[in-house]
Structures are given as structure tokens and as C-alpha cells.
Amino acid sequence: MAKSKIIARTLISLLLMVALLGCASTPTSSSTGEFIDDSVITTKVKTLLAQDAGLKVFQISVETYKGVVQLSGFVDSQKTKEHAEKIARSVQGVVSVKNNLILK
Template sequence: MKTSSLLRKTLPAAALVALLAAAPLAQVAAQDAGAMQKPTSNQTVPDKAADGWITTKVKSELATTKGIKSGDLSVNTTDGVVTITGTAATSGEKAKIEAIAKKVKGVKSVDAGGVTVSDNAK
């Protein structure tokens, strides 16, 4: 009788522990399912590495060029196409930004359409 009474008391507690332990596993499974549905890139690892190198090189060139406020710019590269967004002080600075990016080895084209010229030219 003691065994049956002990079993009745511990069974609900054990079930509760099992449910609480399974909750994080359900979240992980849901995250994995969501990750599988994301579109995948057609880029290979070497392509992504090359794009990363191009982005770094363009950022470096912009940062070391006098007259360009590189902190106001964002650079992204996909398949050799460099996209620059941000703010330039003048239209001349914007043209210079685009010219510098075009000179970097591996750049196929530059899209500087996202660079706006500020009204506060100093």
C-alpha cells in the first residue's frame, strides 16, 4: 500500500518535470524548422569570402582617403557588386566615393544610389 501511495504522489511530479524539460526542446525544434525555410544564397564559400574581402578593402580605402567621412557610409558586396549607402557632404565627395570603390580589385560594379548628399555642405 505504501508503494501505491508513493507512486500516486510522485507520478504527477514526474510528469510535470518531463513537461518542463521538453519545453526548451520544442523551441529549438521550432527554430530549426524556421531556419530551414529561409532562402539560401547561391554564393559559394569562396564567393562569400571574396565579397567580404572586397567590402573590407573598399571600407579601408574610403577610411584612408582625405575628404571622405567614411563613418557616414555603409558598404555591402554581393557577387562583386558593391552597394554603398549613407551620406556624403557634397556631390563631388559622392563621385569620389564611387571612383574609389571602382578601383578595388574584384569589384564588378558600384551602386552608390543609396548615398545621399547632405544639405549641410561644410
């Protein structure tokens, strides 16, 4: 009886460890929590860009991976490009910003 309890506890422990390791991030993929965090950051940056009267008219794409925000699209001036980057950096959780906006 005691031996079967030990085996059952060991199996349950192993299952829990496998489940937790399945949610861990790797260098090429993000964990579930990181994915959700990145989605929240992307949404916040997009919302702030859409609320800004000077940036609302531009089509700016925002992608986030492990806290790194990438901005892409076209803007009309260097000042607008820098302003979009400043907005992205202001969002909590942003590690860095890759500003790939192109002047048209």
C-alpha cells in the same frame, strides 16, 4: 571483393559530388568562395574610404554581393559622392558599384 570495392568507390564519388555541389552558388545565395571574395572586397573598399581624408568624416556603409558593391550613407556634395564611387571601383574584383549615397 571486387564488387565491394566498386560500391565503395561509387559511394565515395557520390559523397564528394554532393559536398562540392553544396558549395556551389545559386541565384539567391553565394558560394563559400564568393562570400569570402565579397568580404575581401568590402574590407578593401572600407579601408580605402577610411584612409581618404575627404571621406573619413562620413559614415559610409559598404556591402558586396557577387562583386557588386553597394555604397550607402550621407555625404555633403556630389563631388564627394562621385569620389567614393571612384574609390570603390578601383578595388580589384569589383564588378560594378551601386552608389546609393545621399546628399545631406
